[in-house]
Amino acid sequence: MKMKFLGKVVVGLGVLLGVGGVALASGTDAEAAQLYRAYNPNTGEHLYTANASEIPFVVKAGWRNEGYAWEAPSKGAPVYRMFNPNNGGDHHYTLNASERDHLKKVGWRYEGISWQSGGSTPVYRLYNPNAKSGTHHFTTLASEKNHLVKVGWRYEGVAFYSGKDQPTTPPKPTEPSKPTEPTIVSGWVGNTGKVFATYEEANQYGRAECLKEGSQYSRWVNITIVYSDGSKKYSVSLYEE
Structure with a gap:
């Protein structure tokens, strides 16, 4: 070889593309959606979206298509999508309206409701205290969660749930960790x-x-x-x- x-x-090379302004699902009753995942190798950020047309758009800008993430139900609790235009660009997803409102106050842009939380499969949330962009990661895979914890990420609990047409009572969202190390x-x-x-x-x-x-x-x-x-x-x- x-x-x-x-x-x-x-x-850092900076953000290749800030993915904002796309059509997003709204309300708490929408079509069941297959979520897609893309990775920006220049910033470390993962993008999660129910909009299939968003993936080829970001791939053209240098992102990598990582395929399916998980399936969201047609009914459930709304998951809010936020975008930070600073520090290379970063997206974040949360059930917590208080967290959404706090991020808006400190300069993040609210991009609407991305999908619904519901089902029986937990989606884990992890935090990288050493990153400015791509600070949070979401996965349904316990093996991926455990690997990231081993290499220095912090496990912040269950962010939301996945599963087609199986809405559940949403978990109490965990408050994001505050880094104690230099950024x-x-x-x-x-x-x-x-x-x-x-x-x-x-x-x-x-x-x-x-x-x-x-x-x-x-x-x-x-x-x-x-x-x-x-x-x-x-x-x-x-x-x-």
């Missing part, structure tokens, strides 16, 4: 979720993963992360040919 090292990235001012945590103390360690990890027998990866990027206290750490993103 041909292997390429793309060099180090010193600062990232440039750079980002790569798609490996790994953060290293030195550039050499990050570079060695990327090379080893690409050289590993049977590895699907052929190239890597070392990312320099600068924190608000002036300290630096390093991360790695791996890519296929």
Whole structure:
């Protein structure tokens, strides 16, 4: 397998596209919806949407289509969608009207009701204290939740529920955690979720993963992360040919 090292990235590339202003479901009674998931490798953000036409739109701007996320029922509690135009751009999703209103007060844009919460399958919410963009992640997979916790994310509980035409009483939303560590001012945590103390360690990890027998990866990027206290750490993103 041909292997390429793309060099180090010193600062974040910024948001490729702020996905706002699209048609969103409204009210608490709508069509049951299959939700889709896309990933922005430059900011670390995941986008979740019931609007299938939104996915090819963001893919053209450099996002990766990650397929289906989960299914939302036709009736249930409304899930609000918010957008932060600062810090590279970031979307957030919440059942909590108080959280929605607070985010509006501090500069987030309210983009409407995205889908309904209901069903028997929990959707877990996680928080990355080291990120400025893509700070929250949502998944129905316990294995993904557990992996993210191992690499430094904070589990914030069940955000909402999924399942076709099975509305349930929504859980009491958890309040978002407040970071106790320095925040990232440039750079980002790569798609490996790994953060290293030195550039050499990050570079060695990327090379080893690409050289590993049977590895699907052929190239890597070392990312320099600068924190608000002036300290630096390093991360790695791996890519296929």
